[in-house]
Amino acid sequence: LVEYLITGCGGFVGSHYLDYLHNTGLTEEVVGIGTTAPLNAPNDLRFSFIEINLLDAKKLGESIKKIRPRFCIHLASMSSVAASWVYPDKSFNNNTNIFLNLLEAVRHYSPETRILSVGSSEQYGEVSLQEESFMESDRLAPQSPYAVAKCSQEMIGQVYVESYELDIVMTRSFNHIGPRQSEHFAIAGFSRLFSQANNNGDELLVLPTGNIQVIRDFIDVRDVVSAYEAILRSAHPGAIYNVCSGRGVALANVITKLSEISGVRVEIETEPSRLRPSENNIVVGSHALLTNKLGWEPTIPLDQSLRDILKYWQAN
Amino acid sequence: LVEYLITGCGGFVGSHYLDYLHNTGLTEEVVGIGTTAPLNAPNDLRFSFIEINLLDAKKLGESIKKIRPRFCIHLASMSSVAASWVYPDKSFNNNTNIFLNLLEAVRHYSPETRILSVGSSEQYGEVSLQEESFMESDRLAPQSPYAVAKCSQEMIGQVYVESYELDIVMTRSFNHIGPRQSEHFAIAGFSRLFSQANNNGDELLVLPTGNIQVIRDFIDVRDVVSAYEAILRSAHPGAIYNVCSGRGVALANVITKLSEISGVRVEIETEPSRLRPSENNIVVGSHALLTNKLGWEPTIPLDQSLRDILKYWQAN
Numbered sequence: 049l050v051e052y053l054i055t056g057c058g059g060f061v062g063s064h065y066l067d068y069l070h071n072t073g074l075t076e077e078v079v080g081i082g083t084t085a086p087l088n089a090p091n092d093l094r095f096s097f098i099e100i101n102l103l104d105a106k107k108l109g110e111s112i113k114k115i116r117p118r119f120c121i122h123l124a125s126m127s128s129v130a131a132s133w134v135y136p137d138k139s140f141n142n143n144t145n146i147f148l149n150l151l152e153a154v155r156h157y158s159p160e161t162r163i164l165s166v167g168s169s170e171q172y173g174e175v176s177l178q179e180e181s182f183m184e185s186d187r188l189a190p191q192s193p194y195a196v197a198k199c200s201q202e203m204i205g206q207v208y209v210e211s212y213e214l215d216i217v218m219t220r221s222f223n224h225i226g227p228r229q230s231e232h233f234a235i236a237g238f239s240r241l242f243s244q245a246n247n248n249g250d251e252l253l254v255l256p257t258g259n260i261q262v263i264r265d266f267i268d269v270r271d272v273v274s275a276y277e278a279i280l281r282s283a284h285p286g287a288i289y290n291v292c293s294g295r296g297v298a299l300a301n302v303i304t305k306l307s308e309i310s311g312v313r314v315e316i317e318t319e320p321s322r323l324r325p326s327e328n329n330i331v332v333g334s335h336a337l338l339t340n341k342l343g344w345e346p347t348i349p350l351d352q353s354l355r356d357i358l359k360y361w362q363a364n
Numbered sequence: 365l366v367e368y369l370i371t372g373c374g375g376f377v378g379s380h381y382l383d384y385l386h387n388t389g390l391t392e393e394v395v396g397i398g399t400t401a402p403l404n405a406p407n408d409l410r411f412s413f414i415e416i417n418l419l420d421a422k423k424l425g426e427s428i429k430k431i432r433p434r435f436c437i438h439l440a441s442m443s444s445v446a447a448s449w450v451y452p453d454k455s456f457n458n459n460t461n462i463f464l465n466l467l468e469a470v471r472h473y474s475p476e477t478r479i480l481s482v483g484s485s486e487q488y489g490e491v492s493l494q495e496e497s498f499m500e501s502d503r504l505a506p507q508s509p510y511a512v513a514k515c516s517q518e519m520i521g522q523v524y525v526e527s528y529e530l531d532i533v534m535t536r537s538f539n540h541i542g543p544r545q546s547e548h549f550a551i552a553g554f555s556r557l558f559s560q561a562n563n564n565g566d567e568l569l570v571l572p573t574g575n576i577q578v579i580r581d582f583i584d585v586r587d588v589v590s591a592y593e594a595i596l597r598s599a600h601p602g603a604i605y606n607v608c609s610g611r612g613v614a615l616a617n618v619i620t621k622l623s624e625i626s627g628v629r630v631e632i633e634t635e636p637s638r639l640r641p642s643e644n645n646i647v648v649g650s651h652a653l654l655t656n657k658l659g660w661e662p663t664i665p666l667d668q669s670l671r672d673i674l675k676y677w678q679a680n
Contacts, residue, residue, distance in 0.1 A: 105453065133527075136464055136520075137421065144460070144516070148452055148509075187503070190519050191526065193464075200460070200516040203506050204452075210507065211449075 056124030226269030258322030292333030372440030542585030574638030608649030
């Protein structure tokens with residue numbers, strides 16, 4: 049019996065999910081699907097990888113028919129807000145459409161499978177300084193093509209829960225950080241440059257940035273995985289949970305911390321090409337629902353995450 | 365100069381839009397695009413048709429670059445809720461994705477064009493008996509793949525207005541009825557059978573139906589067109605208006621009226637294949653905003669619509 053099917057398992061969160069399952073001593077089978085195999089599949093996990101582009105509905109259906117997993121962790125996503133401005137159609141195809149393909153495959157061939165659908169804090173849109181952090185009951189006001197695609201994914205999930213009684217649980221996940229994240233994401237990219245400066249013995253780093261005044265809720269990817277497990281194991285079908293640290297930090301402050309930890313002084317250089325057509329100033333979440341209902345809490349402080357990320361880039 | 369570009373102009377609303385423009389004595393050029401040419405383009409309208417599948421972003425872009433219309437009436441849509449349950453992916457492609465292609469084309473090649481984006485009452489979801497009719501400020505709760513696709517279309521529209529200052533005005537249009545509507549839609553299909561029975565001299569019609577207890581807000585397609593014109597001419601960019609009659613009628617009552625007008629007795633036969641995985645019981649809108657802000661009101665009573673529809677099917 050296959051316990052876990054992980055889509056997009058070659059990605060950032062996927063690699064940490066595999067670590068997590070390995071660390072729990074899971075002995076049942078894990079299957080990964082996606083366009084790239086994970087580089088770090090732990091040796092003694094019973095893991096196999098099938099190369100499938102989730103846009104290929106037919107091939108996906110055939111695989112789901114064979115695998116019939118107990119859990120499907122749907123991590124596959126084109127998750128960059130920046131890229132969604134350049135390729136809005138791709139953002140839709142690789143969020144909304146692949147999810148629809150997955151749901152149709154599960155509905156037809158494996159309706160007992162519990163699916164974890166990953167949404168985004170970007171769905172909320174902008175919040176003003178005076179307001180509280182985002183609650184799951186707040187109104188959605190997506191401000192980018194990616195945010196719209198994730199709202200669509202969530203709405204489709206709701207429709208399939210209500211109309212077909214599919215077993216889907218959902219998240220709105222805030223900004224992930226951690227080792228192995230692509231340098232295209234702000235903190236990973238900055239950390240890589242700080243580590244490089246450090247390795248080169250440079251005392252000053254001139255750092256090209258976009259808007260670093262934005263305040264985000266950065267959560268360590270390992271906390272993300274433990275939250276997903278809590279939701280997967282205990283949430284009701286159709287439930288939606290924020291996955292966040294609950295604390296807002298300006299990107300500028302993260303850069304200051306990276307500078308302090310690495311011992312490299314920094315000079316900011318704003319690059320117009322890194323500014324986006326529109327950007328939410330403050331995106332901070334509340335995990336009160338997840339804590340109160342399912343007992344989950346984040347455990348990794350921001351400084352620890354940043355130290356681990358710098359260490360990762362120093363080694364790579 | 366091209367005054368109007370009409371997408372999906374070979375469809376039901378498109379044909380009536382052409383009639384409307386003809387009746388107003390429009391002398392500027394009208395271009396229709398879509399996969400099927402209109403059958404009834406009025407002779408003395410300066411009209412030309414270009415065959416384009418809006419999924420073909422490249423061809424669409426090239427056309428928009430050439431045409432640069434003042435107004436774009438975006439009617440192209442796979443607009444059947446029933447079909448969206450069978451082909452959810454097609455429903456997305458032919459609502460959300462084609463709209464995205466249109467916006468990208470206009471953004472790049474004709475940013476001055478004002479676009480009318482047609483949404484649906486289905487975006488609201490179910491309303492209980494006690495509640496009032498839907499207002500534009502109500503929360504959306506889509507209950508079908510089609511409804512989700514139309515919510516996505518609207519959200520994308522908002523993003524492009526706010527981020528790129530595109531000039532988009534939007535509707536949430538309730539159930540259209542009128543001559544030339546495809547028989548796949550309930551009232552058109554029923555009317556066709558009543559007219560057939562009438563032409564054959566049958567006194568009794570055994571009518572296969574789905575759930576006819578549902579209450580809908582049926583608006584004559586000619587009132588729809590006049591509402592679209594009012595919105596196109598006077599709404600602010602980003603505005604969203606309900607387009608509806610403001611009155612709720614059970615499908616069962618419409619059948620009774622069709623029976624009375626045609627003089628053919630009717631016996632209902634519920635067909636399980638016509639029942640849907642989920643269905644909103646009551647969908648009735650308020651056009652207070654459109655009336656108060658832009659002075660539009662519906663003018664065609666339901667009985668008149670039904671008489672015209674029966675007449676159309678008797679002749680076809």
